[in-house]
Amino acid sequence: MLPQHGYQRLFLWSTCFCLIAMVIFYANKSSWIQESEKYGTERGKKKTGTPIEDDFWKTTSIRYEPTRSYNQVLELGDINANSVTDSKVSPTSFSEVGFRGNNDTPTRYLLPVKSAISGGASFQYKRLKVAVRFALLTNRTLVLTPFVLDGGHVRGFSEDRVRSFESTFDVKKAEALLPLATINQYIHECNDKRSTVLAWNFYGERYETVREKLFQPILGINLPEADQVHPLPNNNDFDEVGAETENETCVALSVDGHFIATKPLIDDDIAKTINKGLTPAEEIRIVGKYFSDRICQGESYLAYHWRNMSAEMPCFFGRENKEVSCADRLKEIRKLAEIASDSVVDLVMKENVKCLYVACPLWSLEIVDILSKRMPRKDIIISGDLDVPDEYKPYFEDYYFLALVEQEIAFHAAIFISAGKSNWSDFVKGRRESEGKVTYNIRELAGLTNVSYNMV
Template identity: 30%
Template sequence: MLNLKTVFFSLIGLVAISALLYPIVFRGVFSRAEMKTSPYRQELYGGSSTKVRLHSTGMENSVGFDGAANFEMELTTIPTNHSTLTNHVGTTNIAVTRYSSPTRNLPFGVPYTIPAEKRQAMENRFLYAVVHYDGGPNFQFRQLKIAIQFAVYLNRTLVLPEFKHHRTPYHMGRVSFEETFNVSIFKEFMPVISMQKFREKCGPHISNVIFFSRYFEHNVMNLLQRSYRKQSHYVHEQLNIELPDIKAITFPTSGAEAWHVIDKTRHARCVVMIAPVGFEWVKLPNMAMVSYGMAGHLVRTSLLITAAENILTRLCDGKPILGFHWRNKTGEECRIGHLQKAADSRCHSLLRNQNGIIRRVASHMKSLSKEQDIGCVFVATAPKEPREHVVREISMVTENEPKVLTIDDVINLHNPDVDKFRSDDYFISLLEQELCARSAVFVGIGKSNWSKFLFHEREAFGRKQTYDVTRDFPDLKFSRLYV
């Protein structure tokens, strides 16, 4: 019979040895962990050296990553002696410290696409979002992203919309999806259909419309009705599709009423969404991976990408660039807008404040340029903002080290693709975005839709050197400026 005292002290010894070995085992000895969680294959690195590989299982298990993520997982570890030890672990927090990017430099490897079973549920069910109305192109792209998430959530094929050109009347200057984004790549993400095919399948009458004002607590009904008439006229003009008379439309005045309108369309084959930005406040479930997949596939046309690649080899002798987007409506209005001719004392103070902010941003960019061995600063501005002024303010601080360039310098390279569109603000803006998307460092304005599109894109592609002037530079104050 075993001596109880011997057994007792042996157990204590085992516990003590286990406590000493635990951090070694889980931080150094084990070389692999496998989790079945995400909708596509990816690699993350948690802790100091534990490698985590994720395998495809389907959308219902999708997890969004925001610096760290909780997983229900089975952890399989392989010690250095090649014997296998399996532990069933409950909820485990893993910090994302490194991205693995085997294709198109996306942070989670192969970009997320809508799974086959969900694509089947989306067939013969369509969502057409009218994004072509008030606001510039990037406001329309913002609405497109909202519509994409709703199409995925509601199991619907997305009708590819068209966009409105820069500063043209409502009925003029329309640009197709195909002229803006690469349709072949986007179709890898989710099922889509053209506006013409939508008309063939759903016209000439559609009775299911969802429309909601983002400011429902301050709704002014006549403004909503006027907006609806404008959008329904556009749908009729472009697609020859009649939407319901305004008297038949429910204008929700609360979030609950908005969901009720959405629920009523769940079984409809064809749905029109008016002004998707009104639904921006809605937080749809399981959208984190959809958001990454959307950004990874919503890429610009091959023409723009080829032009940008060529330009970057010549612009700074092939050296890395720092992209800077400056958008400030105060400067636009005071310099060339309706306040320019007015004897408005506000502009003197506001412009002086604005100049100070540009110079302080320039100081940050000078430091970042030294850290990242930047060859040039590329400044993208709204066409209304005088580029020479912004360049002058930055150069006063950087002393032209690095050199400060704009789209004018790009045009002077006489790239044949750029020469064709040099007077087209829509194309030029897209080219500036592509250059900033590929820059080693990007500094943007968080309140601008132009910058926000790039923040999302660069995050999806794992380009971490991205800074929001309104958030990441705490010494700057924007209380007296609006963007």
């Protein structure tokens, strides 16, 4: 038995040892990781209240716990119309959604296979636009497949990481664009048949992952294996492919890679029609309009989407890269952020708008400090500054829906400044341009057109 003072001495030595070990452990982390922790945890929790994993530097990095699983629309049906908004929301569940019939001719389905291995939700929306374009040109009925949480904040397949089509887009408005079908309808008609899968820029491994981990176990849809997919070169026209599959009932469309970045960006009447038809769900529009009317006490504001890719490839959330010094990359991005901020504030002053709304990921919040050196912080608003009614808090606790709400806020802005390279920004820009609203690209605005893809 040790005397009491011996236990005290042992406790003190143990405590000192632990503190020294912690200091050594933290000091050995790269400055890149330390910066990620600083702006991903302290500032993130302070500004937004969003729960974040303590082990920020691990491969999975920031994790936002989803609040709703697939087929569960956020319950806003009990919103008090008098106290919050003039429009009372009564969301329709997926099973209750009805579509116009195709009684005259047999239904020919088009199933979008949106790869959920590369890119976030807005990249999946871009793939959806490709599928809608194909369906319009080939007179097919679009199957409403869901979206998967697969941005920088969370990866992997599970039911609670899937968000339904109708909680993302307005089904009634989409149905005015083209005929629609539910997943159950596709299963009923096609699961016992062999679907023909068409693919541009085909990645067999990605397709197999999505087929095995999403379509079969979660959605219940049978798709052929990768070796039975029909890969197509980029120069194939939609009309030509549509003619070849005219007599087939069940067609799935898989699009990926370079094809997404070129052909779908055709600026024609079809693209404008798609941008107008793919409107955010009514609940999203109501929440977004509520805040856009209040952000600047009803006066005009400028929305700025800042997305430096410091936390993404090649420095994926603090993982050091052999070819790129992530610490050096962070310094370079900060210089670009200073230049970009000068241009943003100049435009705010020139256009005489009252406020600046900044939409950015948690790991990019340093932009607020940089902007605050150039204009009053009280005139800069981020999501964490908003006074959110209890009825709307579910939209701010789920990162997927928060992104949609912020896109809606950006859509309503007097002026929108898009990120240099961003599917998030492109989605907002397409909607704004379809209604003649002004949008600037930060690279062009700040003279940063020669900056590499992975910077701003």
